[in-house]
Amino acid sequence: MPILNAKSIFLSLYALQRQERHPSTFFASGFSPSPSLHFHDVHHQACSRRIPSPYSSSIGLARGNSNYYNPKRDEKPSNIRYDDGDDGDDGDDYYDYEFDDDGMMEDEQYFTQQQRLASNIDCPHFGTCPGCVRDTNVAEIDVIESAKLFFSSSSIQKHILHNNNRYSNYDDYDDEEGFYKIKIPSPVTQWRTQAKLAVSAASTWSRAAGCKIGLYKRHSHEVLSIPDCQVHHPSINKAVDVLTKATQTVRTPAYQEDTGEGLLRYVQCQVELSTGKVCLSLVMNAERFKDCQPHLSYLVKELKRNGNAKLWHSIWCHCNDSKGNAIFARDVSRWHPVDGPPYVRESIPGSDPDKREGLLYFSPYVFRQGNLEGFGEISKQVREAIPRGSKVCELYAGVGLLGLSALLHHGKQQAAEEDGVQGLGWLRCSDENPENARCFERAVNSMSMHITGRTPKKFQNNGKKGSRRKQGRKQKSRPGDNGEMSIKDLMDSMVSENDGSARPPQNDPSERVTYMQANAASALHRGEALGANVLIVDPPRRGLDEAVLQQLCLPRNSKQPYAEKASMVSHLPRHTVNWTNDVRTLIYVSCGFDALARDLDQLLTSSSSGWKLESATGYVLFPGSNHVETVVVIRR
Numbered sequence: 001m002p003i004l005n006a007k008s009i010f011l012s013l014y015a016l017q018r019q020e021r022h023p024s025t026f027f028a029s030g031f032s033p034s035p036s037l038h039f040h041d042v043h044h045q046a047c048s049r050r051i052p053s054p055y056s057s058s059i060g061l062a063r064g065n066s067n068y069y070n071p072k073r074d075e076k077p078s079n080i081r082y083d084d085g086d087d088g089d090d091g092d093d094y095y096d097y098e099f100d101d102d103g104m105m106e107d108e109q110y111f112t113q114q115q116r117l118a119s120n121i122d123c124p125h126f127g128t129c130p131g132c133v134r135d136t137n138v139a140e141i142d143v144i145e146s147a148k149l150f151f152s153s154s155s156i157q158k159h160i161l162h163n164n165n166r167y168s169n170y171d172d173y174d175d176e177e178g179f180y181k182i183k184i185p186s187p188v189t190q191w192r193t194q195a196k197l198a199v200s201a202a203s204t205w206s207r208a209a210g211c212k213i214g215l216y217k218r219h220s221h222e223v224l225s226i227p228d229c230q231v232h233h234p235s236i237n238k239a240v241d242v243l244t245k246a247t248q249t250v251r252t253p254a255y256q257e258d259t260g261e262g263l264l265r266y267v268q269c270q271v272e273l274s275t276g277k278v279c280l281s282l283v284m285n286a287e288r289f290k291d292c293q294p295h296l297s298y299l300v301k302e303l304k305r306n307g308n309a310k311l312w313h314s315i316w317c318h319c320n321d322s323k324g325n326a327i328f329a330r331d332v333s334r335w336h337p338v339d340g341p342p343y344v345r346e347s348i349p350g351s352d353p354d355k356r357e358g359l360l361y362f363s364p365y366v367f368r369q370g371n372l373e374g375f376g377e378i379s380k381q382v383r384e385a386i387p388r389g390s391k392v393c394e395l396y397a398g399v400g401l402l403g404l405s406a407l408l409h410h411g412k413q414q415a416a417e418e419d420g421v422q423g424l425g426w427l428r429c430s431d432e433n434p435e436n437a438r439c440f441e442r443a444v445n446s447m448s449m450h451i452t453g454r455t456p457k458k459f460q461n462n463g464k465k466g467s468r469r470k471q472g473r474k475q476k477s478r479p480g481d482n483g484e485m486s487i488k489d490l491m492d493s494m495v496s497e498n499d500g501s502a503r504p505p506q507n508d509p510s511e512r513v514t515y516m517q518a519n520a521a522s523a524l525h526r527g528e529a530l531g532a533n534v535l536i537v538d539p540p541r542r543g544l545d546e547a548v549l550q551q552l553c554l555p556r557n558s559k560q561p562y563a564e565k566a567s568m569v570s571h572l573p574r575h576t577v578n579w580t581n582d583v584r585t586l587i588y589v590s591c592g593f594d595a596l597a598r599d600l601d602q603l604l605t606s607s608s609s610g611w612k613l614e615s616a617t618g619y620v621l622f623p624g625s626n627h628v629e630t631v632v633v634i635r636r
Helices: 006-021 023-027 039-048 106-118 142-152 234-250 295-303 372-384 401-417 434-445 457-463 467-471 487-499 520-525 546-552 593-605
Strands: 180-183 194-201 211-216 223-225 264-272 277-284 312-319 335-339 344-347 359-362 391-395 426-431 513-517 534-537 585-590 612-619 629-635
Touching: 142 180, 142 593, 142 612, 194 223, 211 234, 234 264, 234 277, 234 295, 264 344, 277 295, 295 312, 295 335, 359 434, 372 401, 372 585, 372 612, 372 629, 391 401, 391 520, 401 426, 401 434, 401 534, 426 434, 434 513, 520 546, 546 593, 585 593, 593 612, 593 629
Parallel strands: 180 612, 277 312, 391 426, 391 534, 426 513, 534 585
Antiparallel strands: 194 211, 194 264, 211 223, 264 277, 312 335, 344 359, 585 629, 612 629
C-alpha cells in the first residue's frame, strides 16, 4: 500500500465525491467505477487522465492558463491559497479555491465539459429526422474540423496576438485543442427553447384526423412528426401534443401546398425559461385576421381546455398567404395577439433573478436564439473581453442581449470594487426591426438607474401630467444625427483639431444607453461607432455587410478629430471619414463559419488595419447539428 500524501488524499477524496454525486461525469472519459476502488487506485487513474491538481508538478494541465498548474512554471497557481495548518482557522489546512462568476471551480468546469463531450442524445427519431446529424460525440462534426484547420493554418497563425493576457507563449497551447477552443455551453438534450415546425394534414381523406406537426423529411416537403424529440425543451413536446389533439377535435384544416387551400401552415413555440410556459404562434394561410375565423377561435378554446391553460404563456396568430416557403411575412401588421401578455421575459445573462437586476423582452416577431441558456455562456465571454470603462457599439444587436449583459456586468463590477473605474462609458445598439427597439427600451427600463444612467419613467417630467404627451414625438433620433452641427459641437471639434487632444464631449445621461433602428451599414454611417473603442458584431449567417467590412479594414486616421456624433465630422469630406476610427477591440460572434473565415481573411490580411487575433472559441450551441457558433476577439 503506497503512502497517502496530501496529493493522494486530495485526488482520491475529490474523485470519490464526483463518483458519488455524478458518476457519469467522472467516469465519462474512460474511468472504470468499481465497488472496491481504493484511494491509491483512484489517484493512479486520475493521474493517468491528467486531472488538474494543485499539488502535483507532474500532472498539471499545460494549457497556458494560470488557473491550472503548469509544470513549465515552478510556482504555485494563483487561484489557490495554501494554509500551513497553524493559523487557527476552520481546519481546512489544504486548499481554498476561488470561484468564477458562476460559482464553479475551474476543474468543475473541466469535468462538466468532459461529461457533455461524452454524453449521448439517444433520440428515437435520429436517422429519420433531418434535425440532427450526430447522436453521439456531438463535437465531432465537419464544421468544427474545418474551423480547426482554418485557425491552425500558417496564414492565420502569423496574425495571432502572442503577448496577450490569455496566452503568454504559443507553446502553452494545449496540443489536443490548439488555438481554437471548443465548448459545449449547455446539456446536449432538452436545450432547444424555440422551435419552428411545419404542418400538414394527417389524412388526405378526413379532417377528423387533424394535423401532423413536425419537420420536413430530407429533400422533401413531407412532414415527419417528432413527438419524443430529445433536444426539444419538454414544454415544446407537450405543447405540440396538446395542439395536435386540439386540431383533431375541432377539425382544423391543414395547409396544402399543391392547392393553396387549408388554414394552419406553421407553428412556432417559444419557452419562457423561468416559468416553462410556451408562447405559441399559429401561422395561418390568410391575408387578414378575420379570415382565420371561426376556426381560430375554436382552436384556441380547445387548447385551453382540460387544464392546459397553464401551459400557455400567450397565443398569437400570424397571417401569411404568400406562395413561397417563408414561415413569416415581413409585414409586422400580420401579427395579431390572441391571448396572454405581449412579451416573453428572460433574465439578462449574468444577472441575479432574485435581485431583479434586469430582464430581456421578446415578442414572437423578434429574433431569439434557439438555445438561450447556451447563448448565455457566449455572452459571458463577450462581456469579459470588454475592458472596463469602454464605450461599446453593438451592430446586428437584436434585442440587445450581448450589449445589455456587458452593461450590467461592468456596472455591478464598478459598484462592487469602488475603485473609481466606471462601468461602460456608454452603449449603443442598433438593428432594423422596429420591434427590437421596443424590446430594448423595456429591458433598459427594467434595470437599475445606477447601471443605465436613466431616470425611471415615473420620475420623468417631474410628475406633471400631459408633459409626456406634449414632448412625445420630439427628437426621435439622437441629437446631431440629422447632420446639423451645433455651435458647441463645432467649437469642440475645432479645439480637438488644433491642440491634438481627444476630449470626448459630455453626454446627456439619457444618451448613455441608446438604440437606433437601422441596418448595420446605415447605423455605421450615421455615427453609431464614432467614439467607440469596442465594437460587437453578431451578423446573420451571411456575415458582415460589405460596407461594414470595408470600414473595419481602413487604417486608423490620426488626423481625424475625436467625435461621438456624426455632426462633429460633418465638415469633413464624407468619403474621408473613418466611422470605426477609435475601435480597438472587435468581438465577432458568428453563426456561419464560412462567412467568418472570409471576413477574417480580409480583416487580418489588410496590411493597414492592424488587427491581431487574440482568441477564437467554438461553441456547440445546437448539439446534434452540424453547426458551430464561433466567438472571435481581435484587437489593434
